[in-house]
Amino acid sequence: MTSTMYSPAEIMRFFPLFDRELADFLSEIGELKTFKEGEVLMKTGQYFKASMLLVSGRVKLYREGEDGNEFFMYFLEGGNACALSMICATRNQASGIMAVAVEDTEVIMIPIRYMDQLMTQYKSWYYFVLETYRNRFEELLVVIDNIAFKNMDERLEWYLRQQAAKIGNHLSLTHQQIANDLNSSREVISRLLKKMERNNRLILHRNHIEWIG
Numbered sequence: 001m002t003s004t005m006y007s008p009a010e011i012m013r014f015f016p017l018f019d020r021e022l023a024d025f026l027s028e029i030g031e032l033k034t035f036k037e038g039e040v041l042m043k044t045g046q047y048f049k050a051s052m053l054l055v056s057g058r059v060k061l062y063r064e065g066e067d068g069n070e071f072f073m074y075f076l077e078g079g080n081a082c083a084l085s086m087i088c089a090t091r092n093q094a095s096g097i098m099a100v101a102v103e104d105t106e107v108i109m110i111p112i113r114y115m116d117q118l119m120t121q122y123k124s125w126y127y128f129v130l131e132t133y134r135n136r137f138e139e140l141l142v143v144i145d146n147i148a149f150k151n152m153d154e155r156l157e158w159y160l161r162q163q164a165a166k167i168g169n170h171l172s173l174t175h176q177q178i179a180n181d182l183n184s185s186r187e188v189i190s191r192l193l194k195k196m197e198r199n200n201r202l203i204l205h206r207n208h209i210e211w212i213g
Contacts, residue, residue, distance in 0.1 A: 005032050006055070006108070014055050014079055017131065022122040026053075030108040035059075035101040042085065042099035047092065050109035052082040057105025058167070061097050062181070072181035073097065074139040075166065078106075083136040086115070086129060153192050155182055160202065164211040171209045 006014070008023035011030075018026070032055070035041055041052065044064055056078040063071040076082060076099075088095055092112075110118070118125045146155045159182060163171050179189045193209070196202050203210040 005030055011108070015053065015128065016079075017124055017128045019122075019124040022118075022124050025118075025122065026108065026110065029114055030110055033107050033109055035105045035107065037101055037103050039101050040098065041101060041105075041107070042082070042095050042097065044095060044098055046095045048085050048088045048095070048112060050111050051085045051115065053108040053110065054078055054080050054082070055106040055108060057101060057107075058103045059099050059105055060102050060181075061099050063096070064098050069183060070098075070180040071183050073143060074136065075102075077166070080135075081128070081132045083129075083132045086132065152182070152184060152188060153195070156189065156192050157196070157201070160209070160211055161213065164213065169211045169213075171211060172207065173209060 005027055008020060008027045011023040011026055012018050012020065015023075030053075031050070035057070041059060042048075042061075054076050059076040059082075061073045061076065061082075061084075063073065065071065082099065084095060084097060087093070119129065146158060150158070156178070159178065160171065163173065175190045175193065176186045178184075178193075179186045182189070193202065193204060197204050200212060202212055
């Protein structure tokens with residue numbers, strides 16, 4: 001669904017690194033779109049017509065295996081940008097990941113024909129892109145460290161801590177969703193969650209998990 005575009009002042013409030021000149025330009029060329037919870041923003045193999053700036057909401061990015069398994073990468077939230085959409089839009093490459101809204105999300109769509117102009121004419125955009133790449137790279141390093149150096153119960157605790165820090169202690173997550181994100185099985189996750197409950201780290205409710213920490 002397309003909505004009325006934000007003003008330059010509002011864009012600067014959502015993205016503090018932007019200067020007024022850039023915000024004026026984005027307000028002119030951008031298109032504001034709303035994605036409902038569960039809607040797909042990006043598919044594997046998709047070519048981009050626009051780069052995406054998240055104004056509000058939350059988006060999960062993950063790789064999808066040939067067998068249908070999911071490998072969780074990271075979340076994007078309000079004030080973030082999708083680094084992959086920037087790269088693929090600029091170089092006319094297809095996406096290698098999936099992106100799904102985990103809650104209602106507003107996105108500013110920036111048409112790809114403006115990518116070169118933004119990089120060369122607006123210094124605040126240039127630095128924002130570099131910062132976006134750096135943040136996403138660091139998040140991927142954390143994921144790699146978890147896979148390479150931690151066992152599953154440590155990975156599960158890290159995952160739940162991250163979720164609780166972002167959305168609060170009441171986590172509306174099924175055991176299967178967690179298993180998908182951690183590339184495990186529902187049975188393993190259920191067993192580890194029960195172990196954590198016995199150790200007073202969380203409380204398992206029928207429809208959500210209450211994180212105690």
